[in-house]
Amino acid sequence: MTTDPYQYLEGFHNHHTSEALPDSLPKGQNTPQKCPYNLYAEQLSGTAFTVPRTHNQRSWLYRIRPSVVHEPFSPLQAGTDALLSNFANAHITPNQLRWDPFDLPQDGEEVDFVTGLRTVAGAGDAATRNGLAIHIYHANQNMSKRAFYNADGDFLIVPQHGRLDITTEFGKIMVHPNEICVIQRGIRYSVDLPDGPVRGYILEVFGAHYELPDLGPIGANGLANPRDFVTPQAYYEDADNEEWQMVTKFLGKLFVAKQNHSPFDVVAWHGNYAPYKYDLAKFCVINSVSYDHIDPSIFTVLTCKSDTVGVAIADFVIFPPRWAVQENTFRPPYFHRNCMSEFMGLILGDYEGKTGGFQPGGASLHNIMTPHGPDAAVFQKASTAELQPVRVADGTQAFMFETSLTLSVTEWGLVKCNKVQPDYWKSWRALESQFSATQI
Ligand SMILES: O=C(O)Cc1cc(O)ccc1O
Numbered sequence: 001m002t003t004d005p006y007q008y009l010e011g012f013h014n015h016h017t018s019e020a021l022p023d024s025l026p027k028g029q030n031t032p033q034k035c036p037y038n039l040y041a042e043q044l045s046g047t048a049f050t051v052p053r054t055h056n057q058r059s060w061l062y063r064i065r066p067s068v069v070h071e072p073f074s075p076l077q078a079g080t081d082a083l084l085s086n087f088a089n090a091h092i093t094p095n096q097l098r099w100d101p102f103d104l105p106q107d108g109e110e111v112d113f114v115t116g117l118r119t120v121a122g123a124g125d126a127a128t129r130n131g132l133a134i135h136i137y138h139a140n141q142n143m144s145k146r147a148f149y150n151a152d153g154d155f156l157i158v159p160q161h162g163r164l165d166i167t168t169e170f171g172k173i174m175v176h177p178n179e180i181c182v183i184q185r186g187i188r189y190s191v192d193l194p195d196g197p198v199r200g201y202i203l204e205v206f207g208a209h210y211e212l213p214d215l216g217p218i219g220a221n222g223l224a225n226p227r228d229f230v231t232p233q234a235y236y237e238d239a240d241n242e243e244w245q246m247v248t249k250f251l252g253k254l255f256v257a258k259q260n261h262s263p264f265d266v267v268a269w270h271g272n273y274a275p276y277k278y279d280l281a282k283f284c285v286i287n288s289v290s291y292d293h294i295d296p297s298i299f300t301v302l303t304c305k306s307d308t309v310g311v312a313i314a315d316f317v318i319f320p321p322r323w324a325v326q327e328n329t330f331r332p333p334y335f336h337r338n339c340m341s342e343f344m345g346l347i348l349g350d351y352e353g354k355t356g357g358f359q360p361g362g363a364s365l366h367n368i369m370t371p372h373g374p375d376a377a378v379f380q381k382a383s384t385a386e387l388q389p390v391r392v393a394d395g396t397q398a399f400m401f402e403t404s405l406t407l408s409v410t411e412w413g414l415v416k417c418n419k420v421q422p423d424y425w426k427s428w429r430a431l432e433s434q435f436s437a438t439q440i
């Protein structure tokens with residue numbers, strides 16, 4: 001067993017093997033009549049058994065007790081109905097939306113990573129495995145002896161404030177702001193808060209898993225490199241007669257069951273369905289070195305593909321620190337209308353497209369075909385700036401959840417969170433005609 005539990009296996013979607021005790025993985029087969037150390041063998045399937053090999057994902061877990069050893073589930077009264085997994089009846093608006101930073105837990109509020117989840121927007125339905133949800137989390141309590149799994153889809157977690165110390169069935173992961181973490185459907189985990197209160201964003205996909213984007217003519221390297229994705233190593237707790245709660249998000253509702261032992265009792269595992277994290281500072285940025293503003297797809301970290309080639313259910317895109325060197329170019333984001341919806345958040349610093357109002361911990365949404373672009377002040381400055389090579393966005397990290405689906409906004413997101421900026425539309429009001437029929 002490794003002494004430091006925060007040691008990682010490198011590589012994206014590799015077929016890993018990991019043992020917390022020597023020879024705890026069965027040799028040459030998955031289900032021997034008796035497993036080493038009298039462990040139970042359990043398969044966790046992340047794709048249908050019959051999915052082609054290129055996309056098939058599953059892991060084998062060798063554990064002290066099988067996961068099925070728990071009492072029946074009943075609804076968890078979490079004091080909030082702010083989770084959603086079907087967006088048929090949520091609010092719709094074609095307006096540009098922007099949110100002030102979402103609250104950290106307020107005085108007197110006690111929330112953990114699960115009870116502090118709030119759905120802001122989404123599309124589709126987890127029951128038919130089509131669509132996505134965007135959540136904000138805020139928490140000030142360790143989950144301690146409460147574990148969680150999401151039956152609805154995969155979580156891509158984007159911490160904005162405070163580290164997350166995540167114990168999973170596969171091992172331990174420490175995630176900092178400016179790192180992201182993916183925990184797939186069904187995987188059990190518990191989140192503690194080593195720095196105190198936390199806040200962040202989550203992109204949940206209902207139908208498929210995250211992949212690295214294809215690189216096309218970029219070649220075999222660049223953007224997020226596969227070796228920089230890391231997966232925890234096997235780690236187990238052998239605790240009897242402890243009271244544990246297992247919470248699940250099942251079609252957007254929380255249920256809880258008791259069990260008398262730690263769910264983190266996996267001594268060894270192997271497979272390619274396992275959680276991972278990635279440090280956004282490792283992103284190899286590629287961009288124009290001649291002229292023009294390149295589309296933000298060039299900054300895609302991970303994508304969840306739809307069945308239509310080239311069209312994503314959801315892309316996770318970042319706007320990382322980099323050099324801007326383009327000549328004769330309006331360098332900030334252009335004005336545009338998109339057949340995709342763009343939900344943006346800010347982890348640190350400022351965003352190059354806006355002069356104020358878009359703050360760390362806040363968000364914006366420009367839905368399908370909703371026009372947007374640089375605000376008037378950014379436009380003015382960038383249209384006249386001297387075009388030296390400049391560092392863009394040092395000390396900053398904005399990101400975008402981009403989806404081909406039309407996003408609806410929840411009651412919490414539009415009303416109850418009380419963070420929507422009514423004057424956002426005014427960012428563009430000062431963009432007056434500069435037209436002259438006489439060419440100059
Ligand atoms: O709207 C935004 O700020 C995101 C964005 C950035 C960019 O560089 C080009 C297009 C785009 O949608």
Ligand SMILES: [Fe+2]
Nearest residue numbers: 336342366372
């Ligand atoms: Fe945009």
